[in-house]
Amino acid sequence: MVLNSLNAIIDDILLEIRNSDIAESDSISRIQIEQWIHQYRALLIKQDLDKGRAINPGYVQIINPFTMQSLGTFADRYEYESVKSIPKTIDLHFRSGLLSIKDQDGDLIQLGTEYKARIQVNRKFTSNDYIAYIKGDKLYAIKSIVDQCTDEVDHTLDTLTSVELAGIFEDPTAVGAINSVCYDPDNTVYPVPANIIPTIKNLIFTKELLVMQSVPTDTS
Numbered sequence: 588m589v590l591n592s593l594n595a596i597i598d599d600i601l602l603e604i605r606n607s608d609i610a611e612s613d614s615i616s617r618i619q620i621e622q623w624i625h626q627y628r629a630l631l632i633k634q635d636l637d638k639g640r641a642i643n644p645g646y647v648q649i650i651n652p653f654t655m656q657s658l659g660t661f662a663d664r665y666e667y668e669s670v671k672s673i674p675k676t677i678d679l680h681f682r683s684g685l686l687s688i689k690d691q692d693g694d695l696i697q698l699g700t701e702y703k704a705r706i707q708v709n710r711k712f713t714s715n716d717y718i719a720y721i722k723g724d725k726l727y728a729i730k731s732i733v734d735q736c737t738d739e740v741d742h743t744l745d746t747l748t749s750v751e752l753a754g755i756f757e758d759p760t761a762v763g764a765i766n767s768v769c770y771d772p773d774n775t776v777y778p779v780p781a782n783i784i785p786t787i788k789n790l791i792f793t794k795e796l797l798v799m800q801s802v803p804t805d806t807s
Contacts (some may be wrong), residue, residue, distance in 0.1 A: 588773045588774070589773065589774050589775065589776055590776075591776050591777055591781055591784060592771075592772060592773055592774060592775055592776060592777060593621065593624070593759075593760070593770075593772040593775070593777045594772040594773050595773075596624060596777060596784060596787070596788070597617055597620050597621060597624070597772075599788065600620055600788055600791060600792075600796075601615065601617075601620070603788075603792070604792070604796050615796075620791065623791045623795055624777075624787055624791070625757065625758050625759070625760075627786075627787045627790045627791065628759075628777075628779050628783070628787060629677050629757050630790075631779075631783055631786060631787065632646055632677055632755060632779070633677055633678065633679060633680075636679050636681075636682070636755075637679060637680040637681065639681065642686065642755070643780055645778060645779055645780040646755045646778060646779065646780075647686060647753055647754070647755060647778070648753070648754065648755070648756055648759060648762045648778050649751065649752070649753050649762075650673075650674075650751065650752040650753070650754070650762055650765050650766060651751065651766045652691065652749040652750065652751045653669065653670065653671050653749060653750065653751075653765065654669075654670045654671075654748065654749050655667040655668065655669055655670070655726075655728060655747050655748060655749055655750055656668055656669075656670050657745070658727075660732060660745065661732070662732075663708050663731060663732055663733065664705075664708040664729050664730060664731055664732055665729070665730045665731075665732055665745050665747070666727065666728070666729050667727065667728040667729075667747050668725055668726070668727050669725050669726040669727070669750070671765050672724040672725060672765070673685075673721060673724055673725065673726050673752070673765070674754075674756045674757070674758060674761035674762055674764075674765060675724070675756065675757045675758070675761075676754050676755060676756055676757065677755045677756065677757055679755075683698055684754050684755045684756070685698055685721065685752060685753075685754040686753045686754050686755065687752070687753040687754075688719050688726075688750055688751070688752055689750060689751045689752075690717065690746075690747055690748075690749070690750055691747070691748050691749045691750075696716075696717040696718070696719050696728060696750065697716065697717070697718045697719065698718075698719050698720065698721075699718050699719070699720055700720055701720045701722060701727070703718065703720070704718040704719070704720050704727070704728075704729040705729065707729070707731075708729060708730070708731040708732075708733075715730060715731055716730070717729070717730045717747060718730075719750075726750065726752075728747055728750070730745075730747070732745075759777065759778045760772070
C-alpha cells in the first residue's frame with residue numbers, strides 16, 4: 588500500500604479511533620469515512636485558494652483525452668459536446684476548479700460561460716478560437732464556421748475531436764471512471780499535500796467521531 592493513499596488514510600483513522608483494535612462488527616463505515624475525507628479535502632482546498640494563493644500541484648488531477656462529439660453545423664458555428672460526464676469540480680470563489688482544457692493538438696481552449704461562448708462567434712478576431720463551457724455534467728465547445736480572414740464559410744475549421752482536462756475535483760476517485768481506469772485506493776497517492784492530511788484527520792475526529800470515541804465497541 589502506497590503511503591498517503593486513500594485506504595492508508597482510512598486505515599489510520601480507524602486504528603486511531605479504536606485504539607488500534609478494530610472489531611469485525613465495528614459500526615464505523617469505511618465508505619462514510621471516505622466521504623468525510625473528500626468533503627474536508629474540498630473544504631480545506633477551497634479555504635486555501637479563496638485566499639488568492641497559488642494552486643498546489645498536489646491538488647490537481649488530469650483527465651486523459653476523451654472524445655468530443657459534434658452536435659451539428661449551425662449557420663454561424665460548430666458545437667461539440669463531451670461524450671462522457673465531467674466530475675464536479677470544487678466550487679472556488681475567484682476561479683474555476685477546471686484549470687485547463689487542451690484539444691487533440693495540445694492547444695489550450697478558453698473556458699467561459701455559455702453566454703460568452705455564443706456571442707464569441709460574432710467577434711472579428713477571436714471567433715475561430717474554441718471556447719468551452721460546462722452545462723450540467725457535460726463539457727461543451729463552440730467555434731465559428733466563418734473564416735475570420737476571408738469572412739467565408741470554411742468547413743475545414745471543424746476539427747475538434749478530443750480534449751484533455753486538468754482540474755481540482757470534489758471526488759478524486761471519480762476521475763478514474765472517466766479515464767476508464769478504476770481508481771486504486773491502495774496504490775494511488777491521494778491528491779492532497781501530505782501536510783494537509785493530519786488536518787483532515789483531526790477535523791474528522793473532532794467534528795464527526797468525537798461522540799463515537801466514548802461508545803463501547805465489541806472487540807471480540
